Amino acid sequence: MYAKCDNLLDAHKLFDGMDERDAISWNSIISGHVRLGQMRKARAVFDAMPNRTIVSWTAMISGYTRIGSYAEALDMFRRMQVVGIEPDEASIVSVLPACAQLGALEVGKWIHMYCGRNGLLRRTNICNALIEMYTKCGCVDPACQLFDHMHERDVISWSTMIAGMANHGKAREAIAMFEIMKKTKIKPNGITFLGLLSACAHAGFWQEGLMYFDTMRKDFRIEPEIEHYGSLVDILGRAGCLVQALDIIEKMPMKPDSKIWGSLLSSCRTYCNIEIAVIAMEQLEKFEPDDTGIMRCFPIYMQILANGRMCQGCGNL
Numbered sequence: 001m002y003a004k005c006d007n008l009l010d011a012h013k014l015f016d017g018m019d020e021r022d023a024i025s026w027n028s029i030i031s032g033h034v035r036l037g038q039m040r041k042a043r044a045v046f047d048a049m050p051n052r053t054i055v056s057w058t059a060m061i062s063g064y065t066r067i068g069s070y071a072e073a074l075d076m077f078r079r080m081q082v083v084g085i086e087p088d089e090a091s092i093v094s095v096l097p098a099c100a101q102l103g104a105l106e107v108g109k110w111i112h113m114y115c116g117r118n119g120l121l122r123r124t125n126i127c128n129a130l131i132e133m134y135t136k137c138g139c140v141d142p143a144c145q146l147f148d149h150m151h152e153r154d155v156i157s158w159s160t161m162i163a164g165m166a167n168h169g170k171a172r173e174a175i176a177m178f179e180i181m182k183k184t185k186i187k188p189n190g191i192t193f194l195g196l197l198s199a200c201a202h203a204g205f206w207q208e209g210l211m212y213f214d215t216m217r218k219d220f221r222i223e224p225e226i227e228h229y230g231s232l233v234d235i236l237g238r239a240g241c242l243v244q245a246l247d248i249i250e251k252m253p254m255k256p257d258s259k260i261w262g263s264l265l266s267s268c269r270t271y272c273n274i275e276i277a278v279i280a281m282e283q284l285e286k287f288e289p290d291d292t293g294i295m296r297c298f299p300i301y302m303q304i305l306a307n308g309r310m311c312q313g314c315g316n317l
Contacts, residue, residue, distance in 0.1 A: 003032030008041075023053045030056060034063035039072075054085055062094035070098035074107065087114065089123055096129035100136035108133040112146075121149075128156045135164025155186050163195030171203030178212075190222055197231035206239035226252075230260045237267025242276050258287045 002011035008029075015021065015029050026049045033042035039060075046052070046060055057080040064073035077095040081087070087095075092111055099108040112130055115121050127150050134143035147153070147161050158181045165174035178196050181188060188196075193216045200209035213232050216222045224232075229252050236245035245264055249256050261283045268277035 003028045003035075006032070006036060008032050008036070008038075023051060023056070027053065027055045027059060030059050034059050034066075037063070037067050039063050039067060039069065052083075052085075054080075054088055054091065057085060058088070058091040058094055061091055061098075065094055065098050068101075070101045073098040074102060074104060077107075087111070089120060089126060092120065093125055093129050096126075096133045100133040103137050105133075105137040105139065108137065112142075121146075122151050124150065124152050124154055124157065128154070128160055131157065131160050131164065135160065135167065138168060140164055140168050140170060153184075153186065155189050155192065158186060159189065159192040159195055162192060163198065166195050166199035166202060169202065171199040171205065174199035175205075175208065188216075188220060188222075190216075190225060190228065193222065194227055194231060197228060197235065201231060201235045201238055204239060206235050206241060209235035226254050226257065226260070229254075229256070230263065233260050234263050234267075237264055238270075240267075240271050242267060242271060242273050246276055246279065256283070258284055 002008070002014065011029060011032055015025060018025060026045065029045050030042050030049075033039070033045065042060065042063055046056060049056060057076065061073050061076050061080075064070070064076060073095055077087070077091065077098075080091070092115065096108065096111065098104070099111070108130070111133075115126055115130070120126050127146055131143045131146055134140070134146070143161065143164055147157060150157060158177070162174045162177050162181075165171070165177065174196065178188070178192070181192070193212065196212050197209055200206070200212065209232060213224065213228065216224060216228070229248065232248055233245045236242070236248065242264070245267065249260060249264065261280045265277055265280040265284070268274070268280060
């Protein structure tokens with residue numbers, strides 16, 4: 001109770017005063033630290049634990065994955081097998097994101113085969129994690145094959161495939177998959193549309209991007225978040241519709257961040273639009289001085305100015 005209420009001080013007082021401790025008491029302390037992202041303290045308790053269970057190992061793996069320590073998560077997964085504990089559903093779902101981020105394709109393939117041998121490919125969450133691992137490792141075809149053979153698909157399954165195709169130059173396939181998804185009983189969510197808009201951006205389908213942005217609001221009653229507006233600005237910017245992109249930014253229901261203004265500024269460099277570049281740079285200057293986006297975008301702004309002086313016929317001077 002104390003650990004789940006994030007009161008680790010009192011949890012430790014009780015734990016330290018126990019005459020006998022079982023695996024549940026140890027795991028409760030470990031999980032409490034993991035939940036708060038205190039992985040050093042969790043590791044200290046884990047290392048002192050006399051008899052570790054699959055729950056102990058999984059807690060550590062998921063904790064490292066959650067804070068972005070992917071190498072530690074993968075190392076913990078390997079150590080777990082060395083001591084003779086076989087992975088279960090929870091540990092596999094916890095370690096696959098680490099494989100995806102590290103590009104540990106061979107480990108991911110081994111997990112895929114392990115799941116096949118042990119009947120775990122019937123679990124939708126495991127298949128989803130495997131699909132994400134394959135797509136992030138650049139292996140779209142195995143992801144598609146796994147997707148096609150899934151017993152049940154949820155919105156995460158569809159969204160992961162759409163985003164994976166979008167990120168690897170398969171925009172038309174991503175759009176086609178979304179159209180198929182619309183015919184199922186599964187409704188898309190905001191993440192689905194992020195992948196779809198990304199596909200439109202990479203392929204230069206700005207008209208389709210505008211259409212899907214409107215579809216998200218009108219047909220599915222999904223209110224766009226700042227990430228969706230950012231994708232839309234990216235789509236319009238890549239297509240050279242800078243005035244329209246600026247209009248979208250100015251009419252956003254939330255305050256645009258430095259990423260959106262930086263995206264617009266980058267598009268100004270491509271199309272040598274000094275007028276809008278000045279507006280974007282002025283807005284970027286309003287953010288905190290330590291904002292890395294400003295320092296990243298300043299050379300872009302200077303390059304636009306340099307190129308602009310040479311573009312006598314571009315109409316932006």
